Amino acid sequence: MSSIQEVQDEIVSEFEILGDDKESTIYYIMELGGSLEDFPDNERIEVNTIKGCQSKVWLIADEKDGNVHFQADSNTDITKGLISLLLRVLNYRSPEEIINAKLDFVERIGMGSIIGSQRSNGFASMIKQIKLYAMAIQTKQNA
Amino acid sequence: MGLNIAKIRGLFPVLHQEVHGKPLVYFDNAATTQKPQAVLDALTNYYEKDNSNIHRGAHALADRATRYFEETREAIQHFINAREAAEVIFTKGTTESINLVAATFGRKFVEKGDEIIISTLEHHSNIVPWQMLCEEKGAVLKVIPINDAGEIIFEEFEKMLSAKTKLVSIVHASNALGTVNPVKKVIAAAHAVGAKVLLDGAQSSSHLQIDVQDLDCDFFAFSAHKLYGPTGLGGLYGKREVFESMPPYQGGGEMIKEVTFEKTTYNEIPFKFEAGTPNIADVISFKAAIDFINELGKDAIKAHEDELLAYANEQLMQIKGFIPVGTAQEKVSVLSFNINAMHPYDVGMMLDANGIAVRTGHHCTQPLMKRLGLEGTVRASFAVYNSKSEIDKLAEGVSRIARIKNK
CATH class of the missing domain: 3.40.640.10 (Type I PLP-dependent aspartate aminotransferase-like (Major domain))
Structure with a gap:
């Protein structure tokens, strides 16, 4: 499995190919959402939503072979694409790796200017929630 | 006689800019209108x-x-x-x-x-x-x-x-x-x-x-x-x-x-x-x-905006997947719509990438959206400085976006 840094570098080079064309960048992000694994219908409930997002985002996590397994969904395609980027970097990694991850790809691809300030806040909330899940699972492992 | 829209546009400095490399098309007038130089x-x-x-x-x-x-x-x-x-x-x-x-x-x-x-x-x-x-x-x-x-x-x-x-x-x-x-x-x-x-x-x-x-x-x-x-x-x-x-x-x-x-x-x-x-x-x-x-006169403004609304309806109705929301007999120049199988946020963001400013969401009318069974809409709203060529750009943008999910 590639390291967190290697996956981030991959993402950055993909976005570099897209260049400055905002429409194709957004279209690409929307397409990425299709790669998310199916989200269980019975988990699409209020307690699993992330606060601070304009669109609805559901995120759940469980432990698989000592690593954290995330599943997520959203009612908007762009948000689904954004989550799929995050999960591509952070899914199936150890709680420690996730907690300590420095997500520099966000800044390197200029996420703020792609998705705007309101969505950027939501994106930050997603990262925070992912790390909180990792901390919870780490606590459980150390118990 | 109709209004001279090109001349009116000249009075609004903010309209003359590019957004994401495209000329700004400002269709969020129901949220706030732009201000003429005199103001x-x-x-x-x-x-x-x-x-x-x-x-x-x-x-x-x-x-x-x-x-x-x-x-x-x-x-x-x-x-x-x-x-x-x-x-x-x-x-x-x-x-x-x-x-x-x-x-x-x-x-x-x-x-x-x-x-x-x-x-x-x-x-x-x-x-x-x-x-x-x-x-x-x-x-x-x-x-x-x-x-x-x-x-x-x-x-x-x-x-x-x-x-x-x-x-x-x-x-x-x-x-x-x-x-x-x-x-x-x-x-x-x-x-x-x-x-x-x-x-x-x-x-x-x-x-x-x-x-x-x-x-x-x-x-x-x-x-x-x-x-x-x-x-x-x-x-x-x-x-x-x-x-x-x-x-x-x-x-x-x-x-x-x-x-x-x-x-x-x-x-x-x-x-x-x-x-x-x-x-x-x-x-x-x-x-x-x-x-x-x-100076322009409310009647002349209304006539121009009515024309824009009718033209926009006509253009957008031809697009596969276009769903108008709100089809009252008497309307001001607000065009609310959805695209089949797409979330209004996504549509709004794609339009923004094309330099077109619209509003998306519930428009601070959540009970109305609930009554209509919708999460929200995309809303294009027209003012006196808007033109038919800008509506052509909207129709072109919406048509391209709608095709993503409505082949």
Whole structure:
């Protein structure tokens, strides 16, 4: 499995190919959402939503072979694409790796200017929630 | 003769810019309109030459500022055809105007068991103040239902009216759908049972001729920033006898006649409702916006906007997956829609990438969206400086976006 840094570098080079064309960048992000694994219908409930997002985002996590397994969904395609980027970097990694991850790809691809300030806040909330899940699972492992 | 749109566009500096490498197409006018150069000049001019506090200064600057300030009040009086300038008070905007009525008229005249009627089309700012008042007073809030086209069902409204009805507070033109309500009928019916009527004119005032005497409404609330004027400013019209029957809103300077520690007597209207130093600069520059509208003429503006709306409908209806939301007979230039199988946020963001500014979401009308069974819509709203070629760009953009999910 590639390291967190290697996956981030991959993402950055993909976005570099897209260049400055905002429409194709957004279209690409929307397409990425299709790669998310199916989200269980019975988990699409209020307690699993992330606060601070304009669109609805559901995120759940469980432990698989000592690593954290995330599943997520959203009612908007762009948000689904954004989550799929995050999960591509952070899914199936150890709680420690996730907690300590420095997500520099966000800044390197200029996420703020792609998705705007309101969505950027939501994106930050997603990262925070992912790390909180990792901390919870780490606590459980150390118990 | 039609308006010279190219010339009008030349008066709005903000329109001449690129967004994401594309020329800006500004279709978020129901949220706020852009400001002509004359408004910007009036604002700078005031701070450069006339800045001073109004009404009591014993010097030339204060005298000038006071005169210009009151000239705006008179301009609004004529703009809405109020009987006298004292029937116009300045507020922060429509929201504050409605809250003012709830806090003064509502507090004094609404009692336990009384009823206030609003409609399903209302913006949150014409729902929440009444909910708060009803909760405080033990009064009842009633809601006029709408049909699927987004029009109020007048017969249902008539059935709601009774001696218990104290106030009908209804939107003149819907911000989310554009529906123009049959307010003259509403007002006459409400008056027949002795109820007062507040019109939320935030959307209607820039598109329709407003004649408060002909309408016979008791209150008319509006915002300057939707009328090509500055943000943070609005007004409230009230009939003199109604305003005089109401207690003051906030306490402070300007609103008093005489203050002793034992008792304060209040100033006459309009000053009774204008405590503290007002937003002088914006009030003064707002007159330039009213002059701008008056020069073009409301009828000419409406004719142009109607043409844009009809053209946009015609263009967008041809797009596979296009779903119009709100198809009332009478509308102002608001086009709400969805694209089949797509979320309005995604559509809005794709349009933004094309330099086209629209609004997406619930438009602060969550109960209306719930009634329509929608999470939200994409809303394109047109103003006098918009052109058919901009609508072509919208249609082109929407068509390309719709194809993603509607092959």
